Amino acid sequence: MQNIISVANLSKVYASGFEALKDVSLDIQRGEIFALLGPNGAGKTTLISIICGLVNPSTGTVLADGDNVVTEYRAARSRIGLVPQELTTDAFETVLATVTFSRGLFGKPPNPAHIEKILRELSLWDKRDSRLRTLSGGMKRRVMIAKALSHEPEILFLDEPTAGVDVELRRDMWEVVRQLRESGVTIILTTHYIEEAEEMADRIGVIHRGRIILIEEKAELMRKLGKKQLTLQLQEPLHAIPDGLGAYGLALGDGGNELIYSYDADAEQKGIADVLGALGKAGIHFKDLQTSQRSLEEIFVSLVSERS
Amino acid sequence: MNLHAMRAIYLFEMARAGRTVLQSIIAPVISTSLYFVVFGAAIGSRMQAIDGVSFGSFIVPGLIMLSLLTQSISNASFGIYFPKFTGTIYEVLSAPVAPFEIVVGYVGAAATKSIILALIILATAGLFVPIEVQHPFWMLLFLVLTAVTFSLFGFIIGIWADGFEKLQLVPLLIVTPLTFLGGSFYSITMLPPVWQKVALLNPVVYLVSGFRWSFFGTADVHVGISVIMTLVFLAICLGIITWIFKTGYRLKN
Ligand SMILES: Nc1ncnc2c1ncn2[C@@H]1O[C@H](COP(=O)(O)OP(=O)(O)OP(=O)(O)O)[C@@H](O)[C@H]1O
Ligand SMILES: [Mg+2]
Numbered sequence: 001m002q003n004i005i006s007v008a009n010l011s012k013v014y015a016s017g018f019e020a021l022k023d024v025s026l027d028i029q030r031g032e033i034f035a036l037l038g039p040n041g042a043g044k045t046t047l048i049s050i051i052c053g054l055v056n057p058s059t060g061t062v063l064a065d066g067d068n069v070v071t072e073y074r075a076a077r078s079r080i081g082l083v084p085q086e087l088t089t090d091a092f093e094t095v096l097a098t099v100t101f102s103r104g105l106f107g108k109p110p111n112p113a114h115i116e117k118i119l120r121e122l123s124l125w126d127k128r129d130s131r132l133r134t135l136s137g138g139m140k141r142r143v144m145i146a147k148a149l150s151h152e153p154e155i156l157f158l159d160e161p162t163a164g165v166d167v168e169l170r171r172d173m174w175e176v177v178r179q180l181r182e183s184g185v186t187i188i189l190t191t192h193y194i195e196e197a198e199e200m201a202d203r204i205g206v207i208h209r210g211r212i213i214l215i216e217e218k219a220e221l222m223r224k225l226g227k228k229q230l231t232l233q234l235q236e237p238l239h240a241i242p243d244g245l246g247a248y249g250l251a252l253g254d255g256g257n258e259l260i261y262s263y264d265a266d267a268e269q270k271g272i273a274d275v276l277g278a279l280g281k282a283g284i285h286f287k288d289l290q291t292s293q294r295s296l297e298e299i300f301v302s303l304v305s306e307r308s
Numbered sequence: 309m310n311l312h313a314m315r316a317i318y319l320f321e322m323a324r325a326g327r328t329v330l331q332s333i334i335a336p337v338i339s340t341s342l343y344f345v346v347f348g349a350a351i352g353s354r355m356q357a358i359d360g361v362s363f364g365s366f367i368v369p370g371l372i373m374l375s376l377l378t379q380s381i382s383n384a385s386f387g388i389y390f391p392k393f394t395g396t397i398y399e400v401l402s403a404p405v406a407p408f409e410i411v412v413g414y415v416g417a418a419a420t421k422s423i424i425l426a427l428i429i430l431a432t433a434g435l436f437v438p439i440e441v442q443h444p445f446w447m448l449l450f451l452v453l454t455a456v457t458f459s460l461f462g463f464i465i466g467i468w469a470d471g472f473e474k475l476q477l478v479p480l481l482i483v484t485p486l487t488f489l490g491g492s493f494y495s496i497t498m499l500p501p502v503w504q505k506v507a508l509l510n511p512v513v514y515l516v517s518g519f520r521w522s523f524f525g526t527a528d529v530h531v532g533i534s535v536i537m538t539l540v541f542l543a544i545c546l547g548i549i550t551w552i553f554k555t556g557y558r559l560k561n
Contacts, residue, residue, distance in 0.1 A: 014561055052402040055561045074310070077404040088395030092327060104316030105403045147399065 004030040004155060004186045005051065010060030012046055012210075020046040022210040024060070028155075033177065033187045035201035035218075037194070037300055043210040044190040045085055048157050052082045064155065078107055081153030083144050085160045085190075091133035095124055098132060099146045106151035118146050121176060138165050145176070156180060158189040162196060174200055194300055198222075208304055227294045230261040230272060232279075232286040242282050248275050259286070313405040317413025321387050325421050332421065333428060336375050340429045343371055344436040347493065358495050359526040364437040369520040370492030371433065373454065376426045377487055377512065380455050381479050384418035384462030389469055392559075401560065407553035411463065418459040419452070426451055440523070446531070447522035453538050454515050460545035467558050486512045496528045511541055 005028035012021040020043045028034050036044050049055035051062050053073055062069045064076040090098055099115055119125040122142045132140060141161065148156060158177070162170045170193075177187055177200060191197055197204055197218070204221055206214040214221075237256035248271075251260045259279075263271040279286070325332055348364035355363035391397040400410060433439060441447050469475040490512030496504055507513050508529070518534025521527035527534070552559065 049561075053560075054398055054401050056556050074404040074406070077402060080402070082398070082402050084395075084398050086395055088398065090391075090394070090396055092324075097323070101316050101320050102399060104312045105399060105405065107310040107312050107404055109312060 002029055003027040004065050005188070006063040007047070007051070008061050008063075010047070010050065010062065011058050012043075012050060012055065013058045020210050021050075024207075024210070024212055026205060026212055026215065028186060028188060029203075031181065031184055031186055032202040033181055033189070033200050035197035035204045036188060036190045036207060037192075037197055037204060038190075038207035039304060042207045044207055045159055046210075047207070048082070048159050048188070048190070052080055052157060053077055078151070079154045081148035081151065081156045083141075083148045083156070083158045083161055085163070087137060087140050087144065089132040089135075089140050089143060091131070093132055094129050095119070095132065095135075095143055095146075096128040098143065099150045102147040103150040108151045114152070115146075115150060118149050121179075122146050123172070138169050141165060142169075142173075145173075149180075153185065155186045155188070158187065160190055160192065162191065162193060170196070206300060206303055214303060221299065222293070228263055229292050229294075230263070230275070231290050231292070232259045232261075233257065233288040234259055235285045235287050238284070242284070244282055245275075245278055248278065250275075259284070310405050310409050313403060314409045314413045314416075317400070317405075317410065318417045321414060321417030322420065324387070325383075325417075332425070336379070336425055336429055337432050340371060340375070340432050341436070343367070344433065348436055358498075359524065361524050361526070362437070365439060366495075366520075366524075367493050368430070368433045368437065368439055369523050370490075370516050372426050372429050372451075373490075373512070373516050373519055374487050374492050375429055376422050376451065376454055377458050377483055377515075378479055379422040379425050380418060380458035381462035381465065381483060383421050384415055384459040385466035385469065385475055385479075386462075387414050387418055388463050388466035389475055392467070397559070407549070410553075411460070411549060415456065415459040415463050418462060419455040422455045422459065423451055426455070442525045443522040447519065450515070450519045450522055450534075450538070453535075453542065454519070457538060457542040457545060460542065460549060464545060464548050464552070467552055470558070486510050491516050491528060511537060514538060 005026075007024055007026040010021055010024040011019070013019050024043075024047060026047075036047070038044050046055060050057045051064070051069055053069060057070070064079055067076040069076040093101070096115070096119070099119065100110070100112075103111065103115065116125065119128055122145060124139065124142055124146060127135065127139065132143060135143065141164070145158075145161065161177075162173055165173065174196070177189070181187060189196075189200070201218050204214075204216055204218050205212055231253070234257055238252060238259065239256055241250050241252065241259075248261060251262075252258065253260050261272075261275050344364065347367055352363040352367075357363065358366045388397075391400065430439070465475065465478050469477075489507065490510050491507070492512075496507045496513060496517075499507060514529060514534040514537035517528040518531050518538070521531045521534070551557070
């Protein structure tokens with residue numbers, strides 16, 4: 001089976017009457033890293049909570065590797081690890097005890113070697129006998145990841161795993177996530193750091209006001225939506241675009257010192273060559289050039305603002 | 309059946325008690341000793357024997373029941389309320405565990421703790437007054453049944469409570485009065501006839517009476533009725549818990 005998670009027509013109306021998810025359908029492919037993006041309150045945590053059994057769905061079904069998460073919850077949940085958004089830990093437990101507890105809870109026989117391996121990978125081994133209340137926020141976050149990994153899940157949900165985590169630790173976590181993917185774990189993460197999705201994800205989904213508004217391969221998304229720009233620093237400033245160059249949609253920048261050419265990633269090669277050729281013919285010389293690509297963040301902001 | 313999970317929850321809860329072992333043992337031992345100093349020695353010396361049992365000995369089963377009830381409720385309600393309060397309950401809810409297994413873990417641990425406590429109180433009481441247990445099997449049966457039943461009741465309160473006040477409310481407003489009025493320190497036959505009838509509405513009467521019968525062979529109500537009433541209350545608690553897990557009441561949104 002290609003899809004390890006299959007969400008069909010899922011909706012959620014909270015007791016307050018608020019409709020947090022509206023007819024969401026989504027398939028997660030085995031072995032991928034899927035990044036779920038969306039502004040605050042979009043419904044990311046709600047979606048994850050339903051899949052993991054923390055919130056009851058109002059309508060719709062979720063299958064985890066073929067097992068319905070409500071009716072066959074035992075089979076479904078034993079495959080799923082969850083690192084929730086909120087940092088919640090048993091303050092008085094030790095790191096080792098709490099991670100060992102998680103493994104038992106998920107029905108796995110004790111395996112101290114596996115627990116040790118995880119704690120070492122997450123640089124927690126030295127802290128194994130520390131009580132959780134004595135740990136910093138970033139370490140607690142790693143403990144929560146260790147708990148989720150303790151029972152060897154096939155599917156891992158990371159709800160904003162790097163919120164409040166410093167740059168170095170964030171890189172470490174990316175590395176851990178990559179290794180997990182290598183070992184065959186499917187990963188679904190949410191994040192507000194777009195560069196994180198850009199860096200890690202195979203596919204990206206955008207959720208907005210309870211609806212999935214886009215699901216796309218990251219590379220494809222960048223290609224489709226990722227406008228590129230060529231900026232030329234001119235030797236002599238221009239006051240207007242010369243007549244012969246009107247067809248290329250050029251613009252002037254920096255008071256006439258820069259010439260900006262925007263193009264689709266599709267038209268890449270030919271477009272640039274043509275423009276540069278035309279410039280040469282028109283006798284326009286430049287001292288430097290850069291190309292830039294619209295970041296995922298810009299894409300995401302424009303997608304969301306189109307809708308609101 | 310997820311035996312590993314039941315074991316994990318049970319041991320987690322027992323370990324939690326282990327950290328506060330001083331409070332959970334010293335406190336009841338001291339309060340029991342105080343009861344004996346006051347009721348047994350000071351007041352008891354002026355009291356007549358009840359049903360041929362000296363007052364000091366007579367109150368032992370009631371005292372044990374009092375602690376058993378309050379400790380079962382507070383152990384179990386706190387055990388489930390606390391992870392709800394801190395949010396760590398997410399893990400239990402997302403784990404491949406059946407409601408039955410969750411209940412066995414939490415309620416089993418709470419009941420174990422209060423049974424150990426009851427035995428400690430019994431031993432402490434033995435230092436003050438002579439104690440003989442005529443029906444040890446029934447004594448243990450009542451102990452276990454009561455501990456399990458009221459741990460289930462505490463579990464329900466812990467799920468229902470959405471603040472620390474509510475957690476205290478039920479034990480304080482309902483359980484303690486019922487226990488004191490339930491014949492812990494007297495035989496309900498000592499009450500005026502009307503109040504004897506009223507007392508029969510109090511479930512604690514049946515527990516104390518049955519438990520006392522297992523010690524002294526005398527009872528306010530027939531021991532069979534005591535057992536049945538306890539089982540009825542147990543069944544009601546189980547029914548409520550089944551409903552809680554079916555609907556996700558106060559556990560899931
Ligand atoms: N228990 C609840 N009762 C009522 N409404 C809720 C409840 N939980 C969440 N909501 C609402 O549902 C919406 C989606 O919340 P959710 O936590 O899923 O958002 P999110 O995408 O995870 O946001 P964030 O990025 O801030 O974590 C929000 O408007 C929130 O207020
Ligand atoms: Mg969220």
